[in-house]
Amino acid sequence: MLEQLEGSQAIARTVAACRPEVISAYPISPQTHIVEALSDLVRTGELAPCEYLMVESEFAAMSACIGASAAGARAYTATASQGLLYMAEALYNASGLGLPIVMTLANRAIGAPINIWNDHSDAMSQRDSGWIQLYAETNQEAADLHVQAFRLAEQLSLPVMVCMDGFILTHAFERVDLPEQEAVDAFLPAFEPRQVLDPAEPVTIGAMVGPEAFTEVRYLMHAKQLQALDAIPPIASGFEAEFGRASGGLVREYRLEDAETVVVALGSVLGTIEDVVDGLRDEGVKIGVLGIKCFRPWPLEEVRTALGSARRVVVIEKAFAVGAGGIVGQNVRLALDGLGVRVDDVVAGLGGRPITKRSLRRLFGDVLEDRLEPGALHFLDLDKGVVERELERMRTHARPGPHAENIVRELGIVAARPH
Amino acid sequence: MAEQRIKGYQTGTYVVGNRLLDPEERSVQARMDRSNTLTSGHRACRGCGEALGARYALDAAMRATGGRLIAANATGCLEVFSTPFPESSWQLPWIHSLFGNAPAVASGMAAAMKVKGRDDVRVIGQAGDGGTVDIGFACLSGMFERNDDVLFVCYDNQGYMNTGVQRSGATPPAARTANTKPVGSEPGNVFGQGKNVPLIAMAHGIPYVATATVAEPRDLEAKVERAMGMRGARYIHAFVPCPLGWGSASEDTIRLARLAKETGLFPVFEAEHGEITEVSRIRRRRPVTEYLELQKRFAHLFSPTENRPVLDRIQADADRNIARFGLLGGAGEE
Amino acid sequence: MEKPFAITLDVGSSLANKTGTWRTDRAVYVDRLPPCNHACPAGEAVQAWLYEAEEGGEGYERAWRRIVADNPFPAIMGRVCYHPCETACNRGQLDEAVGINSVERFLGDLAIERGWRLPEPGSDTGKRVLVVGAGPSGLAAAYFLRLLGHGVTIREAEPAAGGMMRWGIPRYRLPRDVLDAEVNRIIDLGVELETGVGVTDAEAALEDGFDAAFLAVGAQIGKRAYIPAGTAARMLDAVTMLHGVEAGERPLLGRRVAVYGGGDTAMDAARTAKRLGASDAVVVYRRTREQMPAHEVELEEASEEGVRMRWLSTIKRADEGRLTLERMELDETGFPQPTGELEELDADAVVLALGQECDLSLVEGVPGIDVEDGVVDVGSELMTGRPGIFAGGDMVPAERSVTVAVGHGHRAAGAIDAWLRGEEPTEVAEPELASFETLNTWYYADADRMHRPRLDAVRRQDNFDEVVAGHDDETALFEARRCMSCGNCFSCDNCFGVCPDNAVIKLGRPGERYEIDLDFCKGCGICVAECPSGAIQMVPEQI
Ligand SMILES: Cc1cc2nc3c(=O)[nH]c(=O)nc-3n(C[C@H](O)[C@H](O)[C@H](O)COP(=O)(O)OP(=O)(O)OC[C@H]3O[C@@H](n4cnc5c(N)ncnc54)[C@H](O)[C@@H]3O)c2cc1C
Numbered sequence A: 001m002l003e004q005l006e007g008s009q010a011i012a013r014t015v016a017a018c019r020p021e022v023i024s025a026y027p028i029s030p031q032t033h034i035v036e037a038l039s040d041l042v043r044t045g046e047l048a049p050c051e052y053l054m055v056e057s058e059f060a061a062m063s064a065c066i067g068a069s070a071a072g073a074r075a076y077t078a079t080a081s082q083g084l085l086y087m088a089e090a091l092y093n094a095s096g097l098g099l100p101i102v103m104t105l106a107n108r109a110i111g112a113p114i115n116i117w118n119d120h121s122d123a124m125s126q127r128d129s130g131w132i133q134l135y136a137e138t139n140q141e142a143a144d145l146h147v148q149a150f151r152l153a154e155q156l157s158l159p160v161m162v163c164m165d166g167f168i169l170t171h172a173f174e175r176v177d178l179p180e181q182e183a184v185d186a187f188l189p190a191f192e193p194r195q196v197l198d199p200a201e202p203v204t205i206g207a208m209v210g211p212e213a214f215t216e217v218r219y220l221m222h223a224k225q226l227q228a229l230d231a232i233p234p235i236a237s238g239f240e241a242e243f244g245r246a247s248g249g250l251v252r253e254y255r256l257e258d259a260e261t262v263v264v265a266l267g268s269v270l271g272t273i274e275d276v277v278d279g280l281r282d283e284g285v286k287i288g289v290l291g292i293k294c295f296r297p298w299p300l301e302e303v304r305t306a307l308g309s310a311r312r313v314v315v316i317e318k319a320f321a322v323g324a325g326g327i328v329g330q331n332v333r334l335a336l337d338g339l340g341v342r343v344d345d346v347v348a349g350l351g352g353r354p355i356t357k358r359s360l361r362r363l364f365g366d367v368l369e370d371r372l373e374p375g376a377l378h379f380l381d382l383d384k385g386v387v388e389r390e391l392e393r394m395r396t397h398a399r400p401g402p403h404a405e406n407i408v409r410e411l412g413i414v415a416a417r418p419h
Numbered sequence B: 001m002a003e004q005r006i007k008g009y010q011t012g013t014y015v016v017g018n019r020l021l022d023p024e025e026r027s028v029q030a031r032m033d034r035s036n037t038l039t040s041g042h043r044a045c046r047g048c049g050e051a052l053g054a055r056y057a058l059d060a061a062m063r064a065t066g067g068r069l070i071a072a073n074a075t076g077c078l079e080v081f082s083t084p085f086p087e088s089s090w091q092l093p094w095i096h097s098l099f100g101n102a103p104a105v106a107s108g109m110a111a112a113m114k115v116k117g118r119d120d121v122r123v124i125g126q127a128g129d130g131g132t133v134d135i136g137f138a139c140l141s142g143m144f145e146r147n148d149d150v151l152f153v154c155y156d157n158q159g160y161m162n163t164g165v166q167r168s169g170a171t172p173p174a175a176r177t178a179n180t181k182p183v184g185s186e187p188g189n190v191f192g193q194g195k196n197v198p199l200i201a202m203a204h205g206i207p208y209v210a211t212a213t214v215a216e217p218r219d220l221e222a223k224v225e226r227a228m229g230m231r232g233a234r235y236i237h238a239f240v241p242c243p244l245g246w247g248s249a250s251e252d253t254i255r256l257a258r259l260a261k262e263t264g265l266f267p268v269f270e271a272e273h274g275e276i277t278e279v280s281r282i283r284r285r286r287p288v289t290e291y292l293e294l295q296k297r298f299a300h301l302f303s304p305t306e307n308r309p310v311l312d313r314i315q316a317d318a319d320r321n322i323a324r325f326g327l328l329g330g331a332g333e334e
Numbered sequence C: 001m002e003k004p005f006a007i008t009l010d011v012g013s014s015l016a017n018k019t020g021t022w023r024t025d026r027a028v029y030v031d032r033l034p035p036c037n038h039a040c041p042a043g044e045a046v047q048a049w050l051y052e053a054e055e056g057g058e059g060y061e062r063a064w065r066r067i068v069a070d071n072p073f074p075a076i077m078g079r080v081c082y083h084p085c086e087t088a089c090n091r092g093q094l095d096e097a098v099g100i101n102s103v104e105r106f107l108g109d110l111a112i113e114r115g116w117r118l119p120e121p122g123s124d125t126g127k128r129v130l131v132v133g134a135g136p137s138g139l140a141a142a143y144f145l146r147l148l149g150h151g152v153t154i155r156e157a158e159p160a161a162g163g164m165m166r167w168g169i170p171r172y173r174l175p176r177d178v179l180d181a182e183v184n185r186i187i188d189l190g191v192e193l194e195t196g197v198g199v200t201d202a203e204a205a206l207e208d209g210f211d212a213a214f215l216a217v218g219a220q221i222g223k224r225a226y227i228p229a230g231t232a233a234r235m236l237d238a239v240t241m242l243h244g245v246e247a248g249e250r251p252l253l254g255r256r257v258a259v260y261g262g263g264d265t266a267m268d269a270a271r272t273a274k275r276l277g278a279s280d281a282v283v284v285y286r287r288t289r290e291q292m293p294a295h296e297v298e299l300e301e302a303s304e305e306g307v308r309m310r311w312l313s314t315i316k317r318a319d320e321g322r323l324t325l326e327r328m329e330l331d332e333t334g335f336p337q338p339t340g341e342l343e344e345l346d347a348d349a350v351v352l353a354l355g356q357e358c359d360l361s362l363v364e365g366v367p368g369i370d371v372e373d374g375v376v377d378v379g380s381e382l383m384t385g386r387p388g389i390f391a392g393g394d395m396v397p398a399e400r401s402v403t404v405a406v407g408h409g410h411r412a413a414g415a416i417d418a419w420l421r422g423e424e425p426t427e428v429a430e431p432e433l434a435s436f437e438t439l440n441t442w443y444y445a446d447a448d449r450m451h452r453p454r455l456d457a458v459r460r461q462d463n464f465d466e467v468v469a470g471h472d473d474e475t476a477l478f479e480a481r482r483c484m485s486c487g488n489c490f491s492c493d494n495c496f497g498v499c500p501d502n503a504v505i506k507l508g509r510p511g512e513r514y515e516i517d518l519d520f521c522k523g524c525g526i527c528v529a530e531c532p533s534g535a536i537q538m539v540p541e542q543i
């Protein structure tokens, strides 16, 4: 059913169609509209049977999902940013226990400085938590990915995080073809837990494991997550067959045919990049795009195949490993190991800074003209003046204090009000 | 008194069983068919009060629910000694998630049972004092405030035992722990304001709050049974001596629990909806020194010289409890 | 269910982990000797029979049978025994001793009422044993000898059996129907009782076709003291007086009677005098109340009945209707010394209750038998210096009581049996005493002792009705259940309950106890500390 609606509403309605039995969440922008809408659906009885737990923290939200899932209920939560970090310990626990919880992550920056706007620092900080991470490009895809996420999670008995850009998607009004209830029911079988707390068949879940078996347990976890690479494509094609549109998958190739230069990115920025790439193509530049739909597990083979014949790759990412460099870029380099493809990492869109076509065009121009310093971490639209002044000041004053705060003060910018 | 009082039967209510009683009148622990929910082969220290308390509580809960019971357990000794791979000592469906989230995990389990129409299956959450009064406290309070259908049991051994006996919010004043050594001007743990979680639980107005000790299994069982007869958030705070952390003889575990109650240091009571309904009165009042002397964690109060001011302060704490909870009078059989 | 490797485990799988290997000490069940048993002169297994009685109902008969295995007179004991068991009873250190004696009486009376029979005699050994004297010692010996299958003949000088139980102890303390019932039950086991037959020569009697003899002639002669007396002063001794009363005589005592002495016999004499119509009965004793050998209750009951006491007084002289007393004073050693102060006391008669002596003429000249201090010398097995002749009760050196006499009878029967079979009597090692310190008395219910009701003093004045009433079922049961079962498991399930390792196995069938599961016992010792009755012990492992 096609509807013009806010992304958050689309997610809430789609999640409801997936018939979660326990929802446990704690509000944080920009996730709030999703969980508010779900709360309404539970209160009105449109989503039933379902227990909505208004917990006191994200830690409790994830913990309640752990309990619910272990007790055999389909469990769902949503969060963002600080909230994700607040549940970090429980994230590892959910994946370690192999509980098929589905979570929406309305991607948002992590403070300090506190910032409510979009980037991928939150998701990337938990990339090794053992959760499957899927990234939505549009609200349509975000909605569709939730249906697929439940199926994937329960098939593998692993938790899945659906990442969608905060505000950019969650608060955007777009036309979304909402998955119909019957179609969802047909696509998503009832939850058959792999292990469950059941008095009829008691088990002990969550043993303490020492050095004698811990490596094996972690190895198996890795192997199990890699199974998602085999499971996702058929689920995506199955979804396409059922719903008549392509959504999800591991990667999405755009104009890669003869591309010498490939831009790699995830999430909503892909649309903007594709527009810019279209323009460059019109100009005869052999450039294409590889969208990463599934970042965890890392689709190494698919990325290698897609990028293997390119000359250079530029990775645009909304997070980075402070003190090290690009995160997605590192993974791409790993996939291209030995192929001699140059990979540049460009950090863009941090804390909600818009990624404009103009900036991208300039960036791609620099790439094509070979103006990027090799091996360095690049920042799109960085105000060089500010950082240089600050660095200079640090050199002379060596005054302690958060760098970012100093930058802001010097620029005379009033910090965005924390939400 | 929570438990049924048995008069004139040689031992009355005090022992576990008593052959003279009708089997139905005996404690759960007296039954050959008790579920031994925490069974043999666990790795708790010799004489561990927590192992004992957990079996008392869970066997009673199993009986009260006809075995339809599932449990969430926080990290801590109880979890570690019961479930080192490849062996589990549990005989009920049980999950360990984290140190600080057992109440929330339990809430999730209860929600699952409700949504599945299986509210015949009851949920118990359990943790040590650290997992309850400190790191798990927010989750616990949330569970209380929402009145989730969970019985939460705290096994209070007054410290972080699993990590090598550090202080917790439930460690008593003057006690020596690994991080409150008797050095400096205030030997042992500080005299703070205390963190009385049973009273805090009551402040949530939840249906049921009780304290109990391993010295009186019938009382503990009766409280678990009563709790299981109710819906909503319920809390039992069980006092469980730890020979390792307290430096006490392994055979003194129950004696210490008894003394904790009989000195007034650990008031045993029940409350419903925020109001105290029953107080278990002191039967043979003892001075606190009798309790403290048995524990190396208080040894610095007795040697090289007796620290009278601190001992007096501890006695004053006990006396305050006695006055506050009305612990004296009419203790024997009614 | 698919269980993920290592994360999810099978329930109860820790049973494979035998934590018993941690142990350095192990818990072991023991049976310690309860102080009551230890103190009972008749060797009754008090704790064991109370254990049965605690069950009530069917348990009563089992309890009674447990008593008569050591003592055939529960109903008599429950009235006249001085119950040293209660003096020793550990419960005395907690609140008040268990009323063992009262429960015993309840059981004894119940047995008479229900007609419970003593065990059948053993199969005939062909041996014949002569018992001289049908007092408690002789009767007990006869009973146990019959149980062992020996033929028994009792020769008794008096016209009826019972000894001092009949001729000494007044009826208001021991009704004769009770006495007769318990005595006849023994005779009914096939004992040949010849009454009115005084034995004058033990040696000769033995040769009358007997293989062994047990002498239990008691101490029948009232001791005399020299008191200067006027010709008209009336003086007699207590045993003669009591014997006379029992024989249906009415001794000439007058209205004011003085009894001289401080023992139980003095009390019996004074109380009997009261019942015979004396308006005034005064006990004159040269020491203090505290030093008086009479039992506290005897004194109490006597006082209730109006018997007066004159402490620290000796009789200097007796004249018609009047006695001259001298006041005494205790010296530093607690010994009474005359003060020279004289007083007068109106009295029509003086009854001397200064103890009894034995008439040992029947052993005079028997080779090997020695008499010292008026009693017959015996070895530990109660055999005299004449092989085959044994002696017990009041006539041998020991405390003089019915219970001691019964104990002797029991012990002698065993010794005679062994001697007849040419064997050494078997010595049983005595187990460790269950001292108060071995108990954990926390566990016993607070239960104040139930005392037996006594007849109103006014209703005792002119009759010999029994003064002390028995317990009813409820009070007897309550009293039995006050027993702490010192040193012996009483199936309270505490050990089963308190083991943090479930290492105590409850065997479960009635009467069966518990076993330590050494696979899992870590040796913490909680069961030992928390066993109420001290029936478990820690012993070091042999490493
Ligand atoms: C007044 C009084 C009250 C007492 N009250 C108590 C009491 O309350 N509780 C208690 O425990 N003890 C009491 N005693 C003591 C107790 O009665 C004796 O210790 C006990 O009876 C001794 O038992 P026995 O069998 O050795 O001798 P006895 O009971 O004296 O029996 C000896 C028997 O042998 C017979 N006899 C004696 N010589 C011969 C012979 N040559 N041939 C044949 N038969 C002979 C006697 O006639 C008598 O029947 C009391 C004693 C007295 C005198």
Ligand SMILES: Cc1ncc(C[n+]2csc(CCOP(=O)(O)OP(=O)(O)O)c2C)c(N)n1
Pocket: A089, B050, B075, B076, B077, B078, B099, B100, B127, B128, B129, B130, B131, B132, B157, B158, B159, B160, B161, B162, B163, B168
């Ligand atoms: C988040 C977190 N912090 C700290 C720990 C380390 N830790 C594990 S158990 C424990 C103490 C447990 O104390 P308590 O809850 O009282 O249980 P006990 O072991 O005393 O029975 C601690 C500090 C942990 N596992 N997780």
Ligand code: SF4
Pocket: B043, B044, B045, B046, B047, B048, B049, B050, B051, B077, B078, B081, B157, B161, B162, B241, B242, B243, B244, B245
């Ligand atoms: S440290 Fe204390 S709580 Fe932990 S197992 Fe040992 S005795 Fe039990």
Ligand code: SF4
Pocket: C034, C035, C036, C037, C046, C047, C050, C088, C089, C090, C091, C098, C100, C482, C483, C484, C485, C486
């Ligand atoms: S309490 Fe019972 S076993 Fe112990 S001494 Fe008294 S009667 Fe004997």
Ligand SMILES: [Mg+2]
Pocket: B128, B129, B130, B155, B156, B157, B158, B159, B160, B161, B168
């Ligand atoms: Mg603790």
